[in-house]
Amino acid sequence: MTPPVENGVNASVTNGTNGTNGASGSQKRPIYVAGCSGGVYDRKRAIEDMAKNEPHVDVITGDWMSECNMTLRGSDKRDKLAKKQLSAVGAAYEPYFLEEVDPAIPWLAKNKTKICVNAGASDVEGLAEEVKKLVAKHGVDLKVAYVDGDDCTDAALELYRKGENFPNLPAGKNIQDWPFEPICAQCYLGATGIATCFAAGADIVVCGRVADASPTVGAAMWWHGWTRENNIQEVASALMVGHVIECSTYATGGYYSGFKDLGVNDTDMGYPIAAIEANGEAVYTMEKGKHGLVNIQTIASQLLYEIQGPYYYNSDVTAQIENVKLEQVGENAVRMSGIKGYPAPPTTKVGITAKGGYQAEFHFYLTGLDIEEKAKMIERQTRAAMGDYVKEFTCLKFQLAGAVPEDPQSQNEATVDLRIFAQTQNADLLSAGAMIDSDRGSFARFCIENLLQGYPGSTMAPDMRTAMGRPFFEYWVSLMPQEFVKEQAHLPDGTVVDIPPPKVTQEYDFNQPSYNTRNPVDLASFGPTTRAPLGYVVMGRSGDKSSNCNLGLFVRHADEFDWLRTILSVEKIRELLGKDDEGKNIDRCEMPNIYAVHFLLRDHLDRGFNATSGFDSLGKNLCEYIRCKYVDIPNRFLERGRI
Structure with missing residues (x-):
């Protein structure tokens, strides 16, 4: 695939880093970042246990935002503002974060562990003030900062009234044909504001709708002294590290096709920890003494979760992931490399x-x-x-x-x-x-x-x-020019820093590259077959992005990949979908180094989680449906034992 270019220069070429980190100015070592929340209702113990028992962790991150609470909190805030009930807007953040961080605060202070989460939802300032009260209650010296600007309602509604099309990502339809009246809008912020807060001495950074991976990326940018203009390659690699750990135990055995490998040791899975190096590559491990697994398959599963195709876009950078590599480097330790970095698009998701x-x-x-x-x-x-x-x-x-x-x-x-x-x-x-x-x-x-x-x-x-x-x-998911985003970092000393959009951007096609395998093999060359469920030898993961549903399927052994990529064409997926195939577009790509074939089923989920009429409201069960469908599997693969 030809990489995008910027002014005729390969966009993956970046400047080097300066050899010191943002934490101490000393020679670089990896920054250790833990992912301790994958959603509003993740387990309460995570932040406290990580801060208490893993003192080598530098930054704890957590993801609290979803399309569900974005709509709920955003609408709630707008309703209260319309009624001039400004004092009640505090309910527009996620209060569960306060319950989790409260017992962790003494340990954060003792071990000098920092934390960044996006639990601010639609009232980031309100959450920051509540966190400051908890810090004062414990009598420790932790500095609190916050990042806002994700509420872009005024700008989006003004553009809407002027006739902006806001084509939706699943099907490309124009918002002017949407039979509903927009009431609020939130855009996905990047990591630069977070890095700015850490650089100013913040110990706790709370955000609204930053992208899921942004807390991890922001921590790495601060630590290693990266900028999105000078370190495109490194930031892109860190972006995918953040993608892996932002769903917490999804990377350590949760929602895992090979869950039977865990036996009965599945009641207290450890949270993931990523050691992010100066070049952006990382080694994944997990909490010690806990249930779960970190192996190539658990990390590959999460890599394939909720992606759109070979390009992973972010408002700071773009990561090209077709050639991602995973290597088992120890017990419960996996190294990731092979990410290519390109400039951010001029737009961000809204x-x-x-x-x-x-x-x-x-x-x-x-x-x-x-x-x-x-x-x-x-x-x-x-x-x-x-x-x-x-x-x-x-x-x-x-x-x-x-x-x-x-x-x-x-x-x-x-x-x-x-x-x-x-x-x-x-x-x-x-x-x-x-x-x-x-x-x-x-x-x-x-x-x-x-x-x-x-x-x-x-x-x-x-x-x-x-x-x-x-x-x-x-819920209407589209793109919005970054020039209309007014991101700000509110530093611990009260200073407010405007975070401008990236100076270097790259235009990308609205649709990702899609192709059936370029060099299929003769399926007869694999020898005798038995008709059996695909999931006997194939693992995978699926998930939602608005009404799109992604599906990543992979095998465990190199000699099985030629069979997988040959049999799993777009046409074959339609056959396996059966009555669920509505004839809508399906994109396909391959990731040969992790033996994976990826599909994006466009507009498959009937409007997405908030409004869907389907049982599989989050797209998470599509993979398990496809894995139970029967195909002709080579006997020599089955002889290795079913998953």
Whole structure:
């Protein structure tokens, strides 16, 4: 693949670093960065244990932001600002971080460990003030700073009103055709503001919607004295290090296709630690004395999680990852190299939120024979009960989950769930009051009133709360010129530093490179085969980015890769998807050094987590679905033992 160029010069060529680090000015050693939160509800022990028991760790990082709480916190803040309830905006940060960092503060001070998280959500200043109170409570000397500017609502709405298209990343559609009114917008910030805070002596840095990897990148930039203009290669490598550890134990055995290797040692997995060297390469290890694994497969799995293709974009830099390399260098120790660095794009990702309406669901349990016919009966009866009200549902789906095996051995085995999923902008249609008032239409009543004329064994789920409406958000993911982003670093002494956009940028195609394998092999050359689940020999990982779903599949042995890359074409993935293939675009690329084939299924998740009608709201189960599909596997691979 031809690398991008800037003014005719290969963009991967960068200046060297200065031989000292930002922490002490001494000769460089690696910076040790730990990933101790992959989401709002990660385990509470992580930060305290890491600060207490791993004193060699220089910086603890944590990721608290997702498309779910971005929309929730952003909308909540805008509602309160509109009502002039400014004092109540504090709820727009993630309070769970305070619970986790509180007991860790004495250990952070004792071991001189720094911390950076993005738990500020939509009120970074408010979170910083609460952290300062905790520091004062413990009577220690820790300096707090924060980075903001991710709330770009005013700029985004102004551009929207002027007719800016804001093409969405999954399908390229224009926001002007979106049937919802934007209410807030948040862009993804880079790492320069974080590095600025650390360089000014901050011990604790809180941020809003910085990119998932930015806390790690910012720590490495500070430590090694890098800048995004002079150290493109190093920053790009650190970007992928941050990508691996930002989901915490996803890198150490969580959500791992080979989970059976853990045996019963899976109740307290250790959090990952990355030693990031002066050239940006890193060695991954984990907390000592904990469950979990750090091997090539666990790191490869996380590398393949929630990526878009061979290019990984960030507002500081771009990483090209096709030739990434992983090497086992010790027990629970893996080195990563092979990342190529290119300039950042002139844009950054922006998430635009709108209120979508209200949604609810109703569940029936179906048992035994004739499941499909029973499901069709439920749908006919429910739609008939709805009458003209059916037109008021913007989404109405009848979904079967599961199937009854032949000759089941228990009633539970013979029972499946039918889910009726509904969305509407008419709140009354999903209200509890309408359920009681027979003169008003009610989703729950439409579902339940056929119970006594229903399918044989007609049984509803006893908890009716799911049938009452709750608000949901629509989320539009696009790109926004970095020139409209007003990032600021608020230093411990009160100084505010403006963080400008990068000076050196590179334009990239809207779509990533996509190709079937360039030199397929004769599948007959692998010898006799047996039809078996793909997952007997193939590992992988999948995940969401808005309504896109990525899928990375890889094998453990070099001689299996030619087979994998030959059999796994775009056409084969469509075949394996079966009824779930809606004919939308699928991108494909290969990562030969980790024996992986990667797919990006565009717009596969029905609008993404906030509004999706699907069971797999985060795209995490797509991989396990594909791994259970049957293909012809060479016997010599199966003889090595199934995963």
